[in-house]
Amino acid sequence: MNLFLEFAVLLYFMYQQFSFERVSRLNFVAIPIFSLYQLSLTLPEGEKSISLVGILLISLIGLLIGFFQASHVEVKLVEANKSYVRINGEETPIYKKIVESRAGFRYLIGWIFIFGLKYGIGFLLHEKIEGSLIRSLFAEILREIFLFLSLAPRNEATAWIDWLLIGTSGTAFSIYTLRKHELIRKIVMKKEL
Template sequence: MYIFAFLLIYKFIKGTFEYEKVSRLELIIIPLYSAIMMLLSLKKTQSMTALGITSILLMVGVAIGFLQASKTQVKDTKKIDAHQRPIIEVKRNWPYLVGWLVSFAIGISVEVFYGAHINAEEVSNELVSEILRDLSVVAFFRGSNAWFVWVLNVATSFTYGTCLMIRYPKIREAIRRRR
């Protein structure tokens, strides 16, 4: 298990510093899906405490999203895909990784706030599962998250994607719908 965890962490960190093709999945579908899941899970959790925490998490998540987008490097490959869209690549860099770690730590903190007793093994298992969700679309859509994880994911992913699309109009072209 430790070797698998180490390899996943290595792949995730290494991928943060490599150029990857920008996709509609990452910038539109995941934030939209997360918003739907957030609303559905918040519907079940209707306490004033949860609403207060949600408000705080949304604000913190927006700040994290700005941080994650702050040093993202964008490269136009000067190629086009089969749908005549430019192929754009992004390299997320350190701020993205730091933001991801802060989001993870906040998620663990909220679990503890709600009474979870978490030991080092549970934290490492949660870390592996979060990295799997980030690396694999199948794991992301099959995984189940608590409402506060969805709230953070909505705020960070939506803000990150919006910042990139505003700052780099070519990204909007790269993810536009096929005509």
């Protein structure tokens, strides 16, 4: 991919963190659960296995990052024009209530920290890291932008670190945000707005 396109995707990713987006159950429930499931499939075994203490330490770091990322999430209720109905010859809009959230700067900082931590831990554990750091960064940004890519299996040696950090930070992000914002809780629990 050329440098211009990669830079444009990076700018779009950064822009996304500061714009309001529709809240979905998938982001708050399915992704953390799926990530922890994927962790169980990619955790190294045999001589490459990692101690329980190491897993707990990385989990704790992931939880702290998740709480940090969620600490300044903004939420708002928007009435979006869904369609129109004609009453007595006049068009009247029909609105649908939508909950939107914006993660902001703290989410971006936490995301960068997770990315760096994945490679730092991989380096400390002498994992074989293939490809360049820039290509990996671009791949991670694409996974963040396009949800279907984030659910795809990861084959690299650091995949288990990725899934562990995504799962624990996502769980902490979800718990903190659900407790703090009633509108998001209503979306996740499928309650009426």
